[in-house]
Amino acid sequence: MSKRIEKIMKEYPQRTLELRCLKNQIKTFTGISDKEFIETMQFAKPEGERVQTSNISDKTAGIALSYENKMNRINDGWYRHLIRKHDSLQEELNFFELSMQSLSGRLPEIITDMIINDLTWDEIADKYDISRNMIAKHRKKAICELEELYNLRDQQLADYMLS
Numbered sequence: 001m002s003k004r005i006e007k008i009m010k011e012y013p014q015r016t017l018e019l020r021c022l023k024n025q026i027k028t029f030t031g032i033s034d035k036e037f038i039e040t041m042q043f044a045k046p047e048g049e050r051v052q053t054s055n056i057s058d059k060t061a062g063i064a065l066s067y068e069n070k071m072n073r074i075n076d077g078w079y080r081h082l083i084r085k086h087d088s089l090q091e092e093l094n095f096f097e098l099s100m101q102s103l104s105g106r107l108p109e110i111i112t113d114m115i116i117n118d119l120t121w122d123e124i125a126d127k128y129d130i131s132r133n134m135i136a137k138h139r140k141k142a143i144c145e146l147e148e149l150y151n152l153r154d155q156q157l158a159d160y161m162l163s
Contacts, residue, residue: 002147008096009114015093018089022085026079029079031074031078032071032074034071095153096146097116099146106128106138107145114139
């Protein structure tokens with residue numbers, strides 16, 4: 001049995017929840033606020049003793065001038081991180097769902113009910129009029145077929161990277 005596929009099957013509900021959270025974070029993204037940014041700023045060097053020739057120190061002026069630029073860079077970086085994480089997770093879930101649909105025989109319906117629709121084995125047994133032993137056999141066969149599809153994808157990626 002493939003530990004990788006079993007892990008993907010087990011984590012599917014949490015991964016879909018994570019994807020919904022990422023979509024919501026991206027949709028409602030506002031970035032860090034001015035207040036949050038100011039609270040995180042640290043001054044690495046003390047100004048030391050010197051005579052101030054104006055009302056605003058050089059350090060304060062420098063901070064004021066670069067403040068907005070730094071905050072925008074931080075927000076842009078965070079937004080790009082959310083997008084990359086979303087896209088990666090979406091691609092993984094799409095591949096898994098499409099792989100499940102390309103299984104042989106009745107496996108797509110049974111495994112979809114098991115993983116996506118979160119039916120219990122008893123509910124699946126009643127729905128398809130099969131025994132729990134047959135469900136276990138179908139699950140084992142699906143895992144083997146899914147492992148073959150994931151291995152094919154891995155090989156295609158390796159071939160591309162090496163070409």
